[in-house]
Amino acid sequence: MTQTTTLPNPAPVQAAPTLQISGLNVYYGESHILRNVDMTIPPGKMVCLIGRNGVGKTTLLKTVMGLLAPRSGRIDYQGKSLLPLPTNKRAKLGIGYVPQGREIIPRLTVKENLLVGLEAKANQKGNPLNADVPEDILQLFPVLKQMLSRMGGDLSGGQQQQLAIARAIMSRPQLLVLDEPTEGIQPSIILDIENAVRQIVETSGMSVLLVEQHLHFAQQADYYYAMQKGGIVDSGEASQLNSDVIQRFLAV
Amino acid sequence: MNTLITTLFNGVSIGTVLLIVALGLAIVFGLMGVINLAHGELMMLGAYTTYVVQNGFKTYLGTESQGLYIWAAIPLSFVVAALVGLALERGVIRFLYGRPLETLLATWGVSLILRQFVRSVSWGMVGGLLAFCGLFFGGKWLLGKSARIPSYRQNLVTTGLFLLSGAIAWFVGSNINNDPQLARPWFSARNVDVTAPGWLQGSIRVTAGIQFPASRLFIIVLTLLCLLGVYLFLQKSAWGLRIRSVTQNRDMSACLGIPTAQVDAVTFALGSGLAGVAGFAVTLLGSVGPNLGVNYIVDAFMVVVVGGVGNLLGSVIAALGIGIVTYLLGSGTMVRLLGGADGGAVVSFFDFFATTSMAKVMVFALIILFLQVRPAGLFPPKGRSAEV
Numbered sequence A: 001m002t003q004t005t006t007l008p009n010p011a012p013v014q015a016a017p018t019l020q021i022s023g024l025n026v027y028y029g030e031s032h033i034l035r036n037v038d039m040t041i042p043p044g045k046m047v048c049l050i051g052r053n054g055v056g057k058t059t060l061l062k063t064v065m066g067l068l069a070p071r072s073g074r075i076d077y078q079g080k081s082l083l084p085l086p087t088n089k090r091a092k093l094g095i096g097y098v099p100q101g102r103e104i105i106p107r108l109t110v111k112e113n114l115l116v117g118l119e120a121k122a123n124q125k126g127n128p129l130n131a132d133v134p135e136d137i138l139q140l141f142p143v144l145k146q147m148l149s150r151m152g153g154d155l156s157g158g159q160q161q162q163l164a165i166a167r168a169i170m171s172r173p174q175l176l177v178l179d180e181p182t183e184g185i186q187p188s189i190i191l192d193i194e195n196a197v198r199q200i201v202e203t204s205g206m207s208v209l210l211v212e213q214h215l216h217f218a219q220q221a222d223y224y225y226a227m228q229k230g231g232i233v234d235s236g237e238a239s240q241l242n243s244d245v246i247q248r249f250l251a252v
Numbered sequence B: 001m002n003t004l005i006t007t008l009f010n011g012v013s014i015g016t017v018l019l020i021v022a023l024g025l026a027i028v029f030g031l032m033g034v035i036n037l038a039h040g041e042l043m044m045l046g047a048y049t050t051y052v053v054q055n056g057f058k059t060y061l062g063t064e065s066q067g068l069y070i071w072a073a074i075p076l077s078f079v080v081a082a083l084v085g086l087a088l089e090r091g092v093i094r095f096l097y098g099r100p101l102e103t104l105l106a107t108w109g110v111s112l113i114l115r116q117f118v119r120s121v122s123w124g125m126v127g128g129l130l131a132f133c134g135l136f137f138g139g140k141w142l143l144g145k146s147a148r149i150p151s152y153r154q155n156l157v158t159t160g161l162f163l164l165s166g167a168i169a170w171f172v173g174s175n176i177n178n179d180p181q182l183a184r185p186w187f188s189a190r191n192v193d194v195t196a197p198g199w200l201q202g203s204i205r206v207t208a209g210i211q212f213p214a215s216r217l218f219i220i221v222l223t224l225l226c227l228l229g230v231y232l233f234l235q236k237s238a239w240g241l242r243i244r245s246v247t248q249n250r251d252m253s254a255c256l257g258i259p260t261a262q263v264d265a266v267t268f269a270l271g272s273g274l275a276g277v278a279g280f281a282v283t284l285l286g287s288v289g290p291n292l293g294v295n296y297i298v299d300a301f302m303v304v305v306v307g308g309v310g311n312l313l314g315s316v317i318a319a320l321g322i323g324i325v326t327y328l329l330g331s332g333t334m335v336r337l338l339g340g341a342d343g344g345a346v347v348s349f350f351d352f353f354a355t356t357s358m359a360k361v362m363v364f365a366l367i368i369l370f371l372q373v374r375p376a377g378l379f380p381p382k383g384r385s386a387e388v
Helices: A057-065 A087-092 A110-120 A135-140 A157-169 A187-204 A243-249 B002-031 B039-061 B066-091 B100-120 B123-146 B151-177 B214-236 B238-248 B250-255 B260-283 B292-307 B312-330 B333-337 B345-352 B356-373 B383-387
Strands: A019-028 A031-041 A046-050 A072-077 A095-098 A175-179 A207-211 A223-228 A231-237 B203-205 B211-213
Touching: A019 A057, A031 A046, A031 A057, A031 A207, A031 A231, A057 A087, A057 A095, A057 A175, A057 A207, A087 A095, A087 A110, A087 B250, A095 A110, A095 A157, A110 A157, A110 B238, A135 A157, A135 A187, A157 A175, A157 A187, A175 A187, A187 A207, A223 A243, A231 A243, B002 B039, B002 B214, B002 B238, B002 B260, B002 B292, B002 B312, B002 B333, B039 B066, B039 B100, B039 B260, B039 B292, B066 B100, B066 B260, B123 B151, B203 B214, B211 B214, B214 B238, B214 B260, B214 B312, B238 B250, B238 B260, B250 B260, B260 B292, B292 B312, B292 B356, B312 B333, B312 B356, B333 B345
Parallel strands: A046 A207, A046 A223, A095 A175, A175 A207
Antiparallel strands: A019 A031, A019 A072, A223 A231, B203 B211
């Protein structure tokens, strides 16, 4: 097993990486969850993080969003440290987050759930409730179009997942953080979600950090990182993700 | 027919008083989940604000136009209670989110402090408090700006500053208190009275047999306006959307860029301000004293719990229901409906409860029974969201 800590960059990256994590250590109380995690997400690239349940993938994403505080290490977003900022300021810098379990606001309508996503827009003025949901987002997720006035909590799991992604891109973020977007969702909708994410990446050029156990989806990424026991144990181009790698890091 | 209308009116009237008192609590307790035992004292502050405004109008505008005071008193009692609520949230409650027991104890302590404060507040006390706040917080701000204090000295410096400004404030306060005129408490522990404007003191005749007291009608209208205002604020405004989002899912709202700490402060201030308006409303019904809030706080919690925590419509229906049942029992209407005092055991049963305080006992018993059947109140959250 090789201990790879930096990406084998095909070409030198001119701009600062969208997200650079270095030497990150996170604890829950006294139990050491993340051990010296390093990760780089270049601008406009999609990075997939794979690993079995309980290795700390979600913990890493929560630390990026500021829901958990690291004990040591750095998280830099476009060259600036995120650590002193509270969660809502991080979102305002252009990080869209789709958490595990969707976390739809239950007693808000689908439309309100989407409009709440505008809060993260840097120069959002006026009442978001007077705004309309942009057509391109509704086209990405046509199922939401007929549901705009339903309560978010009444949607099915797959619909909620699509709503969560749509909500995250309402503010046109530069980094989209997706935590297991296909967990517990029927195969046909997994394909819809996959296509939508690919379309978002192609048209908007945003960077994506994806946590995924679904192989087909993970292969859409540009690079992959594999986690085991709270540390990054392997990384490389996603095209190298073959059954051998999967066997090592995902199979139970 | 007349009896029916009068009964209904009186019941609704009791209900709207309950509702306006409970409305602020429905936001603070229902939406935010904060058990604020000082809610009644925020009401009391609203009532005292009304008293002060009325006295001001009497002094400066003469008795002729003192009736106009209510138009200033309603917004001012809202503002005063909201500001005190804001200070309470920033100073105490925000450190205790998610810890209901500590919140309960801390807000109970605050309620005792506020009650004693209105009993003994005088110019000397206000002067001392202002001096302390100015010196302590001003000094901290100044030190934070100009001097570089190493972190291990922070506590020492703060303690020193606290003692120093405390001593100076004590000196200032007792010096002011040397003047007996200034040392006199503003309100003292005795109850004070607010005189309603003339047009609120009479009754409005609807038909020959039916008269409605104007003050009761005014409270009904005021409650409806507050309710409408709260509804529109929560449903249509940007802050309302943020409040609804944060109260349902705090972490996710933060991840969407909503400043949750600010939203908490605004929500709490809104609920507190509504308590202030409720305080204004109850000055039309009786005298104002330091213990005013105690009489209403239990009823307010009752309304919110019966209505279903977090549901404004539930609070409305619960308040009106409790109001009508209280009136039916307390006024002896049930006894009359069942055929007078010489009926059977049922009638004497209702006769036993036909006083104001016994009616309350009965209402409490009914609520306990009701909560056995529907533990989450009239409108429990349902669907997928119930699990969240």
